[in-house]
Amino acid sequence: MRAEIIAVGSELLSFSRTETNSLYIASKLNPLGIKIARKFVVGDSEQEIREALQIALKASEIVVITGGLGPTNDDITREVVADCLGRELHESKEILELLERRYSRFGIRLTSNNRKQADVPEGAEILPNPHGTAPGLFLTEGEALIFLLPGPPRELYPMVENQVVPRIQKVKATSQRLMRLLKVAGEAESRVDARIESIYKEYPLIETTILSSPGVISLYFVWNGVDQSEAATQLDELQGRVAGALGQSVYSDAEMSLAEALGAKLTALSKTISVAESCTGGMIGSMLTEVPGSSVYFEGGVISYSNAVKSRLLDVESGVLEEHGAVSEPCARAMALGVRRLLGTDIGLSVTGVAGPGGGSEEKPVGTVFIGLAHGGDCEVRKLHLPGSRDAIRLRTCNLALDWVRRVIE
């Protein structure tokens, strides 16, 4: 089944605004077996909204239009769609009352601009909007379903989930959860693909998507077949076989960050962790504390950006710094042991490296990174050579460090 998305709003055509509503809509429609076949991004222009709607209706069974339902003069989606389908607009008493109540709370009287949000095309169903003034609208035109949704994500997201998805399921009798995923860390995309390609190619009805960011890879398996009776069995089988092939590299079968997965494991094992960061400058701590409740296992750490801090706080001996330098195996070891001792945690994690663009040498080029991990009686150090920009090297370092802890405590 095909859907098209028409995003309305001149601001979406500037160089500074990405249109992201369509990704959320796709994430909710794909599992129903619905493919997004085309997207339009158009300004607040009658001609262009009309053109997009006409083309989309010719080709697809579902059309979702976002934006342009608000109270300003620019907002013309409701009017253009009604006109395009040859439907009259009627003022809805129900919406008008809601609007009056909402505006009066702020001591505002309804203007004619505000009032137009109560207009409803003939035959349209109202989709309530608990998070804003403009309700959504649902129309059918022949076999096609048309949804008009507000632009702001906090209004649109719940409306898609609670109003759009159930209506499509009802009318189109689709099933649900035709998608599986796996989150993978500590592996390069090309290596992951090489190891699993022969498996997922055996499932021609499942679309496998590999999405990689520095240090973390997401695998998505979406059912593409028309007949859905086999979908769950085949998806589970493929997910299971790929997970088996990747072994410990898989850190979750649900959408979560590496820090979340590690946090859950640390909590389960009642272990605590501290960090000593040089080239990442606090980013590992920042990632760990993105997770609510991380205080259970994260004590804190030392950002030892300068050598003085490395020796003064973490007891890295000056001999180590002089002989081997700050970016070295012995320094990473001393940092990990030092922060664990200082903060009294079960695990001490350290990072020191050359993130670039400057600071590289022949012996230690940009991308040279040492990660130290003090755990139990042991302290291991890994040396990495990472590609990419300063940002990519730092992010990859953080993810590889968190992933290493996850693997070691398992």
Add this chain to the structure above:
Amino acid sequence: MRAEIIAVGSELLSFSRTETNSLYIASKLNPLGIKIARKFVVGDSEQEIREALQIALKASEIVVITGGLGPTNDDITREVVADCLGRELHESKEILELLERRYSRFGIRLTSNNRKQADVPEGAEILPNPHGTAPGLFLTEGEALIFLLPGPPRELYPMVENQVVPRIQKVKATSQRLMRLLKVAGEAESRVDARIESIYKEYPLIETTILSSPGVISLYFVWNGVDQSEAATQLDELQGRVAGALGQSVYSDAEMSLAEALGAKLTALSKTISVAESCTGGMIGSMLTEVPGSSVYFEGGVISYSNAVKSRLLDVESGVLEEHGAVSEPCARAMALGVRRLLGTDIGLSVTGVAGPGGGSEEKPVGTVFIGLAHGGDCEVRKLHLPGSRDAIRLRTCNLALDWVRRVIE
């Protein structure tokens, strides 16, 4: 002048991939006085590429098509565009030689699929691609300019800058740099808008765009007039008046992060800084060290996520923690003074707060944050009440903290 962008690639219609090439293209065309009037995102489908091109050509003078120029069977942009315009394809010897050389370096012989990258529609100009195999193509059709560009950003970006922009400037005789910007920190978007609205409304030929993220606001002024003789004067005047109205809140008139602006100032004043972070968990350090060369002014810091670390490393007295709690004015003060003393820097910056979603109380609800700033003989503390999610509260806290340092050292 209007341009339209057609992004080709089925992967761009998944829920996991944002189309961002069009933003880069807009950022390079807007300063030439060219507005992006519409965007299409279509799959690798002949029908949909054709439809989009036909519609776009009817309405706009410039059409930029990205993606679908590679060697695989999916890549059909070149063929569809040629067919749509009624142009024959000829094999270019020049491109073929380049391809042969490139592939032979990897020990690969050209297949017919690879060869099709050498096909050029009648009358098209070749846009060299030093970063990949598929060259770009430039065609004119009546008054319209059509650009076919490769999809990967590292191939597309330099081609836009070095090939597309100069060709548009030549044919359309546009001038350049018809854009100005201001970066603003420490102010809410609504307050900024209220203070400058009456000013920018005086310039109907300049489009003012306000883009806000937690703690930082970007103002863009783009010339929209046809006659460009007045553009520079009016843009400079508007930029100057808005900068005057916002005073110290403006941290830059060029595209840069707050940490970069602060870093430049610290470098100029030869001052050093250290951080003590609780609820931000290292994020301020991470932001400061995103900037290459930050080791000149950033010594490091302490991530004092637990109370034990606050007292052991930063000498926050246990009486302070017992009486006032970790989220308090005296604790923020002790942290800032503690980290400055410990690391021996000119400035000590501290943050402690309730980022949520848990941990709030009636007295200290989620969003309560204290920032401490030890500087010279002084240590000031600010109390904030921040709205939003955990992520938004943390990000806003970091930006407000960095901004405060910037203002104080000025």
